[in-house]
Amino acid sequence: MEIGNSSPILTSVGMLNGVGPKIAVLLQQRGIQTVEDLFYFCPTRYEDRRVIRAIGTVPEGERATLLGKVVTSKEHYSRASRRRLRTAVLDDGTGNITLKWFRFVRQYLRTLCRKGNLLLVTGEVRRFGDGFEMVHPDVFLVEDEHDVSERQGVLPIYPTIEGLKQGTLRRIIKAAFDEHGNHIQSFIPAAVEKSQAVPSLNDALVNLHTPDESILNEGLREGYRKRLILEEFFLFQVALLLKGRQIKQDRGISFKSGGPLHSSFKAGLPFPLTPAQKRVLEEIMSDMEKPESMNRLLQGDVGCGKTVCGVAAACIALDSGYQVAFLAPTEILAEQQYLSIHRSFEALGMQPVLLRGAVSRRDREPLLKGIKEGRIPIVVGTHALLQEDVKFKNLGFAIIDEQHRFGVLQRKTLMEKGLNPDVLVMTATPIPRTLAMVVFGDLDVSVIDGMPEGRQKIVTKVFNEAGREKAYKLAEEELRAGRQAFFVYPLVDESDSSELLAATKMASHLKKTTFSQYRIGLLHGRMKAEEKEEIMLSFRRGDIDILVCTTVIEVGIDIPNATVMLVEHAERFGLSQLHQLRGRVGRGPYPSKCLLIAAAKQTTTAKRRLRIMEQTQDGFRIAEEDMEIRGPGDMLGVRQAGIPRFRIGDIVRNGDIMGRARAMAEAWICDAPATELIRIGEESTRRWGANLELYEVL
Ligand code: ADP
Ligand code: MG
Numbered sequence: 001m002e003i004g005n006s007s008p009i010l011t012s013v014g015m016l017n018g019v020g021p022k023i024a025v026l027l028q029q030r031g032i033q034t035v036e037d038l039f040y041f042c043p044t045r046y047e048d049r050r051v052i053r054a055i056g057t058v059p060e061g062e063r064a065t066l067l068g069k070v071v072t073s074k075e076h077y078s079r080a081s082r083r084r085l086r087t088a089v090l091d092d093g094t095g096n097i098t099l100k101w102f103r104f105v106r107q108y109l110r111t112l113c114r115k116g117n118l119l120l121v122t123g124e125v126r127r128f129g130d131g132f133e134m135v136h137p138d139v140f141l142v143e144d145e146h147d148v149s150e151r152q153g154v155l156p157i158y159p160t161i162e163g164l165k166q167g168t169l170r171r172i173i174k175a176a177f178d179e180h181g182n183h184i185q186s187f188i189p190a191a192v193e194k195s196q197a198v199p200s201l202n203d204a205l206v207n208l209h210t211p212d213e214s215i216l217n218e219g220l221r222e223g224y225r226k227r228l229i230l231e232e233f234f235l236f237q238v239a240l241l242l243k244g245r246q247i248k249q250d251r252g253i254s255f256k257s258g259g260p261l262h263s264s265f266k267a268g269l270p271f272p273l274t275p276a277q278k279r280v281l282e283e284i285m286s287d288m289e290k291p292e293s294m295n296r297l298l299q300g301d302v303g304c305g306k307t308v309c310g311v312a313a314a315c316i317a318l319d320s321g322y323q324v325a326f327l328a329p330t331e332i333l334a335e336q337q338y339l340s341i342h343r344s345f346e347a348l349g350m351q352p353v354l355l356r357g358a359v360s361r362r363d364r365e366p367l368l369k370g371i372k373e374g375r376i377p378i379v380v381g382t383h384a385l386l387q388e389d390v391k392f393k394n395l396g397f398a399i400i401d402e403q404h405r406f407g408v409l410q411r412k413t414l415m416e417k418g419l420n421p422d423v424l425v426m427t428a429t430p431i432p433r434t435l436a437m438v439v440f441g442d443l444d445v446s447v448i449d450g451m452p453e454g455r456q457k458i459v460t461k462v463f464n465e466a467g468r469e470k471a472y473k474l475a476e477e478e479l480r481a482g483r484q485a486f487f488v489y490p491l492v493d494e495s496d497s498s499e500l501l502a503a504t505k506m507a508s509h510l511k512k513t514t515f516s517q518y519r520i521g522l523l524h525g526r527m528k529a530e531e532k533e534e535i536m537l538s539f540r541r542g543d544i545d546i547l548v549c550t551t552v553i554e555v556g557i558d559i560p561n562a563t564v565m566l567v568e569h570a571e572r573f574g575l576s577q578l579h580q581l582r583g584r585v586g587r588g589p590y591p592s593k594c595l596l597i598a599a600a601k602q603t604t605t606a607k608r609r610l611r612i613m614e615q616t617q618d619g620f621r622i623a624e625e626d627m628e629i630r631g632p633g634d635m636l637g638v639r640q641a642g643i644p645r646f647r648i649g650d651i652v653r654n655g656d657i658m659g660r661a662r663a664m665a666e667a668w669i670c671d672a673p674a675t676e677l678i679r680i681g682e683e684s685t686r687r688w689g690a691n692l693e694l695y696e697v698l
Contacts, residue, residue, distance in 0.1 A: 008183045009036040017175045026163050027172075038176045039184065039205050040228065040647045043156035046215050049122055050152055056095030058125045060132060065122045067148065068092035073113035075106065088113040090121065097125065098133045118142040138166065154213050173209050181206070187235045187680055192668050196660075198227050226657060229649035232687075233661035236644065237437070239684030241669050242677065244295065244443065252293025252420050253396050257285045259319025261348055265312055268347055271452065277305050280446040284313045284424065287444070288397075294422035297440050300448030301619035302428045302583025303455070303558075309448070310399045310426060311344050317422070318350070318377055322396025325421070326380040329401065331357055335529060337401055338380040339536070340558060345378060352378035355385060356529060386414060395419045401426050428580065432624045434655030437662050438644065458586040458617060460594040462570065462610045471595040472514050475564045479518055479545050483590060485564035487548045488581055490572045506568070507548040515546060523549040560588025570596035570613075571606040575626040579619050605629055627652055644688045 013032055014024035032038055049065045058064045068090035075086045086101045086109045099121060101109060112119070123137030142148055158169050186193065186201035193200065199207075204224040207215060215221050266273075273281065280298065287294035300306050314324045326341065328334035338354040345352050353376050355367055370376035374393030379385060386398075395414070398421045414420060425443065436445065463471045475485050487510070489503040507522045521544035523535045539547045540559055547562075565585045570578060578596065586592035596610055612625050651658060669677075 007036075007185070009039070009180050010034045011180070013038055013172075013176075016172060016179065019172055019175075023164065023168070023172070026161055030161050035176050035180045037647075038173055039209070041158065041173075042208055042225070042228070042648065043158050045157050046211060046221075047122060047155045047157055048213070048216060049155055050213065052120075052148075052152070054094040055090070055092045055097050055132075058132075060125055060127045063122065063124050065120065065152075066090065066092065066097065066134075067118070067120050067142065068096070070113050070115050070117045070119060071096065073110075073115060075110070086110075086113065088119075090119060096131070098128065098131060099137055099139070100133055100135045102136070112139060112141055120148060140167075154211050154215055156209060156211060156215075177206065177209065186231060187238075187683060188231060188664070189668065189672075189676060192234075192664055196230070196664065198230060199224060201227065201231055204228055225648065226654075229646075229654050229657050230661055232646050233649050233654070233658050234664055235680060235684055236646070236688065237658075237661045237665035238669060238677075238680050239688065241665055242681055242684075245669075252291060252422060253288075253320070253322065254291045255288040255316050255320045255322075255396070255422070257289060257316050257319075259316065261319045261350075262312060262315040265315045265344065265348060269308070273308070274305065274448075274450055274452055276300075276448045276450045277309055280448055281309050281312055283444075283446045284309065285316065288313065288316055288422055293420050294424065295443050296423070297425045297427065297436075297443040297445045298448070299427055299431065299436070299445060301451070302580055303587055304448045304451055306426050306428065306448060307340055310424060311341055313424060314378070314397055314399065315348070317397035320396065322394050322421075323371070323374060323376070323392050324378050325385055325392075325395055325398045326352075326378070327383050327385060327398060327400045328380070329382065331382060331529070332525065332532070333401060334381050335533065336536075339533075341378075341380070350378060351376075352380055355379055355381040355390070357382065357384060358529070391417065392419060395421050397422050397424075399424050399426060428583075432620070432627050432655070434651055434658045435627060437658050438651055454589070456586040456589070456591045458565075458582060458592045458594050460582065460596065460614045460617075462596045462598060462614060464598060468597055471566060471597055474593055474595060475566055476515070478564045478593065479515070482561075483563040484539065484542065484544070484559065484561050485546045485566060486562060486581075486584060487546055488565070488567045489548070489550055490569045503548050503550050510546065510548065518545040519543065520546045520548060523547055525550055558587055559584070561590075562587070563590045563592040564595065565593070566595040566597065568597050569599060570610060571598040575609050575612060575622050575629075576619075578613055579622045582613070582617075583619075 011034060012024070013019055013027050013035060014021065016035065016038075019027070027033075027038070030041075032041055047063070051065065052067045053064045055066050055068060058066070069092070071089045071091045073086070073088035075084065077083070078085050081102070083102060086104055086106075088099045089096050090099055099113070099119075118141070120140040120142050121134060121137040123134040126133050126135070155166075156170065158166060161169065181202070184202045184205060188196075188201070204227040208221075208224050208228075284294070284296060284298075287296055298306055298309065310326075314326075317324050326334075326337050328337045334356075335354065338352065342352055353367055353370070355364075355371075367376065368390060371379055372391045372393060379390075381390075383400075384390075396419075400423060425440075431440070461471070461474075475487075479485060487506070489506060503522060503524050507520055511520050521535050521539055523532060523539075527535075535544070535547070538544050539562075542561060562585050565582055567573065567578065567581060573581070582594040585594065594613070596613060598606065598610060609625075609629055612622060616622060649657065
């Protein structure tokens, strides 16, 4: 068995027969380092050259293979296209056609097109003047009959590598198969492969690179490609599951549920939990009772009631005498998190503490002391809480808000401090299922898939600049009825290069014009924390009618009386972000409106995106669309770096295969032999080591 780096197919391409230093560099520039990389460099299409057509009979617009003699050839300057070109007229007795090159190596073409040469050419036949032409055809110089039969067949056509001819590529790949073909080895165990009814890895590769005519069958061809994708997705999923296992092996806390705080929190809720919330809470509680440490992701649309579940779970930890931490990615979000849980805990007679980054040493000291001595049971802050000078007495439970990873390394840091809390990651950004399988594949996942009853409908409308007054009118109807509104802007200040409306400027503009009889408040990221809190509180109290703000309100604000979300320059926001914003309204007993104002000049993509907002309120559907339009990397923004690269597989288009790989990996890993696991562990570290590590660093 070949293990890790010793496998011969990991030999550098430069070692192959016929690959000199020049070619090796060209390949490496394309990311092809090893023989294995070469195997995975797949043709984009195939060309059927079995039939040689008579020049006189080929209709224009068709690709064809022709065989004929060069009757004339010349290099000249074309005034029309203002560049040098080489033409050659090919004749086979039934007719003639002009071959044309605009980019060429002069010496090479001069020799190739010498009068009398017999050429086998393939390309698209086009009309030109009275005759026909073929531009940049594939050409072979035919010396005898044997040459022709060798060139005829179904040829793989590879993605272009600058400076490398298709023929050279084919030759190199053939050499790779001759020398190393017998070392191709799948990471999918034989039994699993059999149960999947897929071709073997070797068959797939051989058929893709050295095809016979059956490759022209699309179903068969796709089958081979999918087999290669399954290979890498399977390997990746096993790696993730292994990582998840590693976390579970760490000894954690075995909490007892059903304590007094937990019970009175639930009893005090003014509403019954939804079935989805109950199920999720069961899943979390069962994890907490177990002696291994929990590493669970709680996913659910904005406002579906995740925080309630989180607080209920935190009570279990508090009941057992442990401390609880709520972690948010930014200071602002930490403040909002603090506001939203504060009331719940206060009702239970507990006092959560917000640990700000920017407080004086004098204010900070007593808090740190309280946390260290365990007198402060609930702390809210950023991730810095876990790393800096903060010492917990007995942290037992951490809730991590939004998109941020809690990795093995961090857990190690905590364990070194004598702590190994259960961890619940909460995300309100719906992540497409397939992407979740990639990015969060090592976590257990709970999903709240329904909304609490009585949620109000939110009507969404897109306006262009001309429709602005209409949008304002719709907003005003609500204000007149006593409701409140958010007006969101993409930036705080007008930067010189941008024509964006700045929140600050707009706030004073609105005050002077359309909305002069309403009370307008301003909230943006550059304000001091106390100022922000003050503004937010007065908006909550109803002392402000319109809150003009930047996206700082994105997460965590809960104002039941707010029924208007007006977004300026909506085209600049991501779909998921717009969905988050929209989730800030419709939280009370009133139907609500989401008004999206977009610049007049929009790209088709921008238009399509905004139309989706009008069509659906389903966060998961929006996320899928977003991913399709923007690609997974963009969608995740900061997490982009954490998305692994696959050689052939595409997590957007091949989501079904990812799901299949996941299921295969889960079924197999339970009683997989250790040697196999080690082999896969080594290989996945080699391929995605950086990505797998990145997960672990925040
Ligand atoms: P999330 O954290 O998922 O955005 P929250 O837990 O903050 O959602 O809940 C959003 C709002 O819905 C809060 O006002 C909360 O009190 C309310 N809520 C939560 N669960 C229910 C429920 N089962 N029935 C009615 N209202 C609920
Ligand atoms: Mg919340």
